[in-house]
Amino acid sequence: MQTRMRPTTSDIAREARVSLATVDRVINERPGVKTETVNKVNAAIKHLGYVRDVSAANLAKKRRYQLVFVLPDDSSEFLTELIRQINAVRLSISSDRTEIRIKKVAANDPHKLVSQLRKIKRQSVDGVAIMARTTPQSRDAIAELRAAGIAVVALVSDQPSSDVDHFVGIDNVAAGKTAGRLMGRFVPSNIEKGKIVVLTNSIQSYDSLNRRHGFDEILREEFPHLNVLPTIEGHGNTERIYRALENTIKNNQDIVGIYSLSSGNRAVTEFIEEAAISKKLTVIVHELTEHSKNGLRDSSIDAVITQHRGQIVRSAIRVLKAKSDKTNFDMDQEQIRVEIVLKENLAN
Amino acid sequence: MQTRMRPTTSDIAREARVSLATVDRVINERPGVKTETVNKVNAAIKHLGYVRDVSAANLAKKRRYQLVFVLPDDSSEFLTELIRQINAVRLSISSDRTEIRIKKVAANDPHKLVSQLRKIKRQSVDGVAIMARTTPQSRDAIAELRAAGIAVVALVSDQPSSDVDHFVGIDNVAAGKTAGRLMGRFVPSNIEKGKIVVLTNSIQSYDSLNRRHGFDEILREEFPHLNVLPTIEGHGNTERIYRALENTIKNNQDIVGIYSLSSGNRAVTEFIEEAAISKKLTVIVHELTEHSKNGLRDSSIDAVITQHRGQIVRSAIRVLKAKSDKTNFDMDQEQIRVEIVLKENLAN
DNA sequence: GGATTCATGAGGTACGTACCTCATAATATC
DNA sequence: GATATTATGAGGTACGTACCTCATGAATCC
Numbered sequence: 001m002q003t004r005m006r007p008t009t010s011d012i013a014r015e016a017r018v019s020l021a022t023v024d025r026v027i028n029e030r031p032g033v034k035t036e037t038v039n040k041v042n043a044a045i046k047h048l049g050y051v052r053d054v055s056a057a058n059l060a061k062k063r064r065y066q067l068v069f070v071l072p073d074d075s076s077e078f079l080t081e082l083i084r085q086i087n088a089v090r091l092s093i094s095s096d097r098t099e100i101r102i103k104k105v106a107a108n109d110p111h112k113l114v115s116q117l118r119k120i121k122r123q124s125v126d127g128v129a130i131m132a133r134t135t136p137q138s139r140d141a142i143a144e145l146r147a148a149g150i151a152v153v154a155l156v157s158d159q160p161s162s163d164v165d166h167f168v169g170i171d172n173v174a175a176g177k178t179a180g181r182l183m184g185r186f187v188p189s190n191i192e193k194g195k196i197v198v199l200t201n202s203i204q205s206y207d208s209l210n211r212r213h214g215f216d217e218i219l220r221e222e223f224p225h226l227n228v229l230p231t232i233e234g235h236g237n238t239e240r241i242y243r244a245l246e247n248t249i250k251n252n253q254d255i256v257g258i259y260s261l262s263s264g265n266r267a268v269t270e271f272i273e274e275a276a277i278s279k280k281l282t283v284i285v286h287e288l289t290e291h292s293k294n295g296l297r298d299s300s301i302d303a304v305i306t307q308h309r310g311q312i313v314r315s316a317i318r319v320l321k322a323k324s325d326k327t328n329f330d331m332d333q334e335q336i337r338v339e340i341v342l343k344e345n346l347a348n
Numbered sequence: 349m350q351t352r353m354r355p356t357t358s359d360i361a362r363e364a365r366v367s368l369a370t371v372d373r374v375i376n377e378r379p380g381v382k383t384e385t386v387n388k389v390n391a392a393i394k395h396l397g398y399v400r401d402v403s404a405a406n407l408a409k410k411r412r413y414q415l416v417f418v419l420p421d422d423s424s425e426f427l428t429e430l431i432r433q434i435n436a437v438r439l440s441i442s443s444d445r446t447e448i449r450i451k452k453v454a455a456n457d458p459h460k461l462v463s464q465l466r467k468i469k470r471q472s473v474d475g476v477a478i479m480a481r482t483t484p485q486s487r488d489a490i491a492e493l494r495a496a497g498i499a500v501v502a503l504v505s506d507q508p509s510s511d512v513d514h515f516v517g518i519d520n521v522a523a524g525k526t527a528g529r530l531m532g533r534f535v536p537s538n539i540e541k542g543k544i545v546v547l548t549n550s551i552q553s554y555d556s557l558n559r560r561h562g563f564d565e566i567l568r569e570e571f572p573h574l575n576v577l578p579t580i581e582g583h584g585n586t587e588r589i590y591r592a593l594e595n596t597i598k599n600n601q602d603i604v605g606i607y608s609l610s611s612g613n614r615a616v617t618e619f620i621e622e623a624a625i626s627k628k629l630t631v632i633v634h635e636l637t638e639h640s641k642n643g644l645r646d647s648s649i650d651a652v653i654t655q656h657r658g659q660i661v662r663s664a665i666r667v668l669k670a671k672s673d674k675t676n677f678d679m680d681q682e683q684i685r686v687e688i689v690l691k692e693n694l695a696n
Numbered sequence: 697g698g699a700t701t702c703a704t705g706a707g708g709t710a711c712g713t714a715c716c717t718c719a720t721a722a723t724a725t726c
Numbered sequence: 727g728a729t730a731t732t733a734t735g736a737g738g739t740a741c742g743t744a745c746c747t748c749a750t751g752a753a754t755c756c
Contacts, residue, residue, distance in 0.1 A: 008742055019705045024744070032703060055403030055445070056742035059711045092678055097403070177692035185650075190538040218692065302533075310681055330440060333658055338693035344525035344566065345686035356712055367735045372714070380733060404712035407741045 007048040016044035027052065058097055065098040067320050068120055069155070070130045072107035076236070077289035078263040078309075082131075082156075085313040098317065110137040117141040121148050127320030129168070131155040134206065139163050151323035153316050156307070157207055165323045168316045168336060170307045172207050175338045176214025179259055179284050182303050182340065183215070184223035186282040187256045191225070194256030197248055198231045199241060201262040208261040211286070215259060226256070234267065241267035256281060263287035265295065272300040288341055296343045304341040312336060355396040364392035375400065402673075406445055413446040415668050416468055417503070418478045420455035424584070425637035426611040426657075430479075430504075433661040446665070458485040465489040469496050475668030477516070479503040482554065487511050499671035501664050504655070505555060513671045516664045516684060518655045520555050523686045524562025527607055527632050530651050530688065531563070532571035534630040535604045539573075542604030545596050546579045547589060549610040556609040559634070563607060574604070582615065589615035604630060611635035613643065620648040636689055644691045652689040660684060 013023045018041060025033050026041040033041075044050075057063070069086055071079060083102060090100045103120070106112045114137045120128060121144060128150055132138055134157075142163050145152050154161075156169040187194060196219070200208040212231060219226050229248065234241035245267065249255055258281055260268050265285045272283060272295075285292050288306040295301030315334045322329040355363075361371045366389060373381050374389040381389075392398075405411070417434055419427060431450060438448045451468070454460045462485045468476060469492060476498055480486055482505075490511050493500050502509075504517040535542060544567070548556040560579060567574050577596065582589035593615065597603055606629055608616050613633045620631060620643075633640050636654040643649030663682045670677040 006742095010742090021706075021745095022704060025704090028744070030745090034703065037703080053407075053445070053742055056407050056711090057744070059401075059404050059407065059713095059741095060743040060745080062711060062744095088678060088680070097401075171695075174693055174695075178690055181690050181692050185534050188537040190536075214692075308685070314681075330436060332436070333662075335695050337656070337687070337695060339685070340688040340690070340693065342526055342529050342688070344529050344562075345522055345688065347519075347522075347683055347685060354712095358712090369715095369736075370734060373734090376714070378715090382733065385733075401712055404741090405714070407711095407743095408713040408715080410714095410741060 006053070007050045008053075009050075011048055012041060012044045012050055015048055016040045063097060065127070065321050065324060066123070066125045067098065067100045067127045067129070067317060068125055069100065069102045069316075070113070070116060070120075070128060070132065071102060071104055071155075072131060073104035074107050074236075076264055077291060078287050081289065082309050082313065085309045088310070089313055089317065098321070100317070105132070107133075110135040113138055114141040117145055121145055121150065125150055126324040127151040127153070129153050129155045129316040129320060130159065130164075131157050132159075133157065133204075134159050134163075151320050153319055153323075155316055156312065157205070166319045166334070168312055168319065168334070170336050170338045172210035173214040175286070175305050175307075176211035176216075176261075177218045178214075178338050178340060179211065179286075179303075179305050180215040180218030181222070182305075183257050183259060183282060183284055184219060184226065186284075186302055187223075187226065191254075191256060194226050194254050195252050196226055196228045196257045196259055197245065197255055198228060199234055199245075199258065199260045199262075199268065200231055201234055201236050201264060203231055203233045205262070211261045228259075231261070234264075236264055238264075238267045238270075242271055245271045258283045258285075260285040263289055263292075265289075265292055265301070269295045269300050273298075288339075288346075293346060296341065296346050299343065302342070306339050306341055307336050308339060354401070355398045356401075357398075359396055360389065360392045360398055363396055364388045411445060413475070413669050413672060414471070414473045415446065415448045415475045415477070415665060416473055417448065417450045417664075418461070418464060418468075418476060418480065419450060419452055419503075420479060421452035422455050422584075424612055425639060426635050429637065430657050430661065433658045436658070437661055437665065446669070448665070453480070455481075458483040461486055462489040465493055469493055469498065473498055474672040475499040475501070477501050477503045477664040477668060478507070478512075479505050480507075481505065481552075482507050482511075499668050501667055501671075503664055504660065505553070514667045514682070516660055516667065516682070518684050518686045520558035521562040523634070523653050523655075524559035524564075524609075525566045526562075526686050526688060527559065527634075527651075527653050528563040528566030529570070530653075531605050531607060531630060531632055532567060532574065534632075534650055535571075535574065539602075539604060542574050542602050543600050544574055544576045544605045544607055545593065545603055546576060547582055547593075547606065547608045547610075547616065548579055549582055549584050549612060551579055551581045553610070559609045576607075579609070582612075584612055586612075586615040586618070590619055593619045606631045606633075608633040611637055611640075613637075613640055613649070617643045617648050621646075636687075636694075641694060644689065644694050647691065650690070654687050654689055655684050656687060 009020060009023045013020045018037060022033060022037060023041055026038050086100060086102060103116055105116050113132055128145060130152060142152050152164045153166045153168050154164045161167050183196060198212060202208065216228055219228055232244045258268060263286055268283065268285060269291060283301045284303045285301055286305050288304050292301055292304045296304060315336060319329055319334055357368060357371045361368045366385060370381060370385060371389055374386050434448060434450060451464055453464050461480055476493060478500060490500050500512045501514045501516050502512045509515050531544060546560060550556065564576055567576055580592045606616060611634055616633060617639060631649045632651045633649055634653050636652050640649055640652045644652060663684060667677055667682055
């Protein structure tokens with residue numbers, strides 16, 4: 001029961017009674033082959049179950065995948081971790097004919113983004129993963145990239161899906177709904193009426209909006225006794241959020257929960273630990289970071305909704321490669337899951 | 349800014365002022381090279397950041413990874429899905445010099461397992477992923493495989509970790525704790541005392557035991573008002589479980605939750621839908637299957653604790669390849685997560 | 697029916713690595 | 727100092743595929 005070798009192009013040539021050159025022409029869709037002959041070859045390919053040896057092909061082609069991650073230049077915990085993951089992958093697949101570069105672009109300057117993307121377009125890049133806010137400028141620049149034959153995926157932050165080849169990240173409405181369900185069920189059921197504080201870095205972000213929509217929908221439909229307050233915008237300013245929280249709690253007697261839509265939850269955990277020890281609030285935040293992990297561990301946070309950064313990075317790479325090769329990929333595998341993390345399933 | 353090519357063995361030869369043959373001898377640890385020269389070459393490798401092109405090397409070596417999945421021959425939903433995933437991967441990496449076979453072995457016959465493993469040992473197999481109950485016989489057979497230089501990982505079901513190269517699956521104690529936390533918080537907080545029914549296919553399975561331990565620990569420590577009843581054993585018999593549930597509910601007034609430790613939850617969902625509509629129970633089960641998905645959708649199940657089968661299969665393959673090549677793998681990436689699925693984050 | 701276009705074959709080189717043989721230089725042995 | 731031993735170099739072939747050139751036979755055109 002010797003392992004049957006995989007058929008090679010020579011086997012096909014023999015089977016189809018043509019020369020290697022013709023097989024090559026057919027496989028690589030080069031012109032100058034009669035339809036009849038093409039069919040003969042394809043039949044042989046099918047019959048023998050031939051699958052092109054991609055690594056040999058890439059070797060022959062000197063194929064190297066040039067991928068670029070375009071990221072905002074802030075230094076949030078989320079981003080730091082994302083970059084850590086990119087670098088981890090970079091090392092582990094350096095032997096995989098894949099080169100990954102990271103370009104940081106000023107987060108709130110659409111023009112910088114555009115010029116960076118233009119620059120990328122002029123280089124021999126195969127794929128770009130972009131994490132950036134959607135602006136008219138970014139949409140145009142992305143369209144240019146794609147027109148130049150460069151694969152583009154949106155990372156985490158949702159560009160309109162029609163603009164990119166693929167979106168790598170979670171369904172934020174579903175994430176919000178998940179948070180809503182947890183909030184509704186975690187808040188003690190003996191209370192008759194309660195208010196939920198919602199925080200975010202930027203109200204403008206689509207991600208935050210979608211999460212909020214999902215959250216509101218579930219609470220409205222299934223937990224109508226809980227009243228969701230207007231979103232407080234923090235702009236990444238810890239102290240500001242802290243004071244806003246303080247104010248809100250002071251002005252509202254019946255706050256029972258806090259929902260933080262974006263990462264950067266330092267203010268929340270600090271507040272919980274210092275100010276609100278008297279009343280037990282249910283706290284749900286987004287994105288697993290060192291801070292939110294600690295929050296889970298010391299029970300100041302009840303649940304974290306997150307997306308696995310390693311999975312995101314690897315998925316983006318797989319998709320970019322596939323798009324660049326014009327091969328299919330397994331949608332199922334590339335589905336980024338909305339993950340729920342409690343103290344108990346916090347790995348490590 | 350032309351992309352710098354990756355250095356090849358020739359570059360190293362030049363850098364180290366030795367011949368290609370010597371570089372080759374050093375890289376492949378062939379004898380007949382002075383220590384001094386070895387050091388020179390290694391210095392050059394380090395200096396140029398050379399990484400062996402694995403695909404070219406595999407091509408030259410005609411390397412093919414022969415992997416075997418040894419699975420129980422029952423036809424549970426869990427197993428069906430696992431096999432589906434294996435086949436999916438098999439297709440997608442058929443071009444990846446990797447061949448995967450599946451061997452089904454009678455679930456409760458250690459001798460059949462042993463003879464199957466012995467058979468595998470005699471073939472040119474590089475790695476084996478085993479999902480089977482631990483028995484003295486299986487431990488010996490696994491040891492034989494490993495002694496023969498074959499990599500072995502345990503799949504889902506935990507062989508003693510010292511016996512295998514790696515365990516691919518979730519931490520079942522953590523999974524049980526997670527279920528416990530959810531149960532504790534999902535059960536309405538206005539009840540003063542309640543009982544939890546626990547079900548499993550087989551009490552003997554380590555997985556079930558560990559989950560139960562984790563579950564009990566959390567409930568004891570954090571939700572002492574909830575009383576966990578002795579585990580009911582179903583042996584995969586739907587009707588039996590159904591009747592056991594019926595009986596238990598009849599004999600206990602204050603049942604507030606059901607926790608099912610193993611997959612195969614048909615009886616549970618049927619029971620919930622038919623019999624227990626009057627009282628609202630909190631239901632938490634393991635393993636995402638078509639049944640449990642439907643349970644989530646129609647709210648007969650509140651939460652599913654699961655491990656992603658696709659992730660498990662792919663992780664097992666990566667680890668087996670790495671072990672077989674004696675290269676390292678990223679533990680972080682191979683960590684299988686305890687996932688919580690609610691209606692809202694149920695993808696699709 | 698000679699010129700032109702098209703279809704195919706034959707054969708080569710290259711990619712980066714593995715592995716082989718044979719020659720020769722450097723060193724150790726007695 | 728001749729001989730045995732060890733270390734290294736030079737050069738080749740192979741893996742499966744891509745891509746190139748040139749030759750030649752077949753079909754088409756006017």
